[in-house]
Amino acid sequence: MTESRRGRPRTFDRDEALAKAVRLFWDRGYEATSVSDLTEAMNIRPASLYAAFGDKKSLFKEAVVAYQRAAPATFAKIALREERTARGAFARILREAAEAYTDPSHPAGCLIIRSATNVNPRDADIEAFLRDIRNANVAVFTARLDEAVRAGELPDSVDTRALARYFGAALQGLSQQAADGATAADLRPVAELAIGVWPAPPEAP
């Protein structure tokens, strides 16, 4: 699998450079991050960037994938996997979002929520790329809530699509608040309030 590579070896660590790009895109978004900002932060020349990552759009998409695999963005997936009940999963997601989105060791909020809003029409495909991820996340939420209905955790009468969209909107609101400067202390009670909408369990038969 790891065939010996011919030609001159790369002088920089590709993953390390990609991590720098994630940082910049997370902080400034797609449009406001220029290629020269990127080459400066990654400490490589433009031609090396293009040789290693294709064009700016490809680099951004790869940065999004790297972001999704990194620790601060995986909390939702982990909560859905580990928590036994849907209520437990969504409560944990909101509580951990309040922490993760305000962690001062990295840019505020969620890269996928923040970084490709208001882009130039010529980059509409980038906007669509992130919108599709966001909508896919709402679909995952809906599936988990449907499962909870089947398991008897939620009554049949619950509109799972609406509830899933509500949680998606709550996360987006938390992300925006964090980007506007809210701290973890500010957002913790907001997350608790958001959890409060959870429907009453089915009546015992």
Place this chain on the structure above:
Amino acid sequence: MTESRRGRPRTFDRDEALAKAVRLFWDRGYEATSVSDLTEAMNIRPASLYAAFGDKKSLFKEAVVAYQRAAPATFAKIALREERTARGAFARILREAAEAYTDPSHPAGCLIIRSATNVNPRDADIEAFLRDIRNANVAVFTARLDEAVRAGELPDSVDTRALARYFGAALQGLSQQAADGATAADLRPVAELAIGVWPAPPEAP
């Protein structure tokens, strides 16, 4: 007051041109709207734009003020003024946001929430300008909730700042969902869920 103006009169309607600018900024945001986009939509030449509105930043700020005075953005202020109870006011704000943010006769979501995220560092003052408006809105919400506590509509134990931030975040989530393509039918039940966090009234003495 209307002193006779000397010099060559303007060949375009300033308010009409400003309305076109509002439309464009609302749709694309500050960065992604170029001056040549603006001059084309307003049907004026660059020098006329600069003579009438100053620079791009001044035009944007004026567009934000015009937006805030126009019908689709005033629903919150009107609800706070007209509704007798705080609960009635916030319920109405969320319900009307679901409608206003998805009205197909204008761009989706809220201009003040959408249009200056991820801007270039050199335009950080524009980002701060909108952030201040958003934070001021949360302050207005807090004041209304404090009033409700004093009036006995809400118990003393309620964290009004957290509740105000929650409603701000809910509106931001609705705006983002609308920008991602959600319809009024999609957002109505989300608004109803969001209203559901309203705290129980104080116990009768």
Place this chain on the structure above:
DNA sequence: TCCTTTGTTGAGTGATTGCTCAAAAAATAC
């Protein structure tokens, strides 16, 4: 050794950005 392959370097591409200027045009003041 020489060839092939891959990467780096530094200069530079055309396009677009926000913005400006001199000259002409259209109004009022005298």
Place this chain on the structure above:
DNA sequence: GTATTTTTTGAGCAATCACTCAACAAAGGA
């Protein structure tokens, strides 16, 4: 009429945008 004031026009400014290319450098294969 002439002078003054303001706006429009069309051309064009420097800076930045994403991106590319020819020359050179450093590795493996034969």
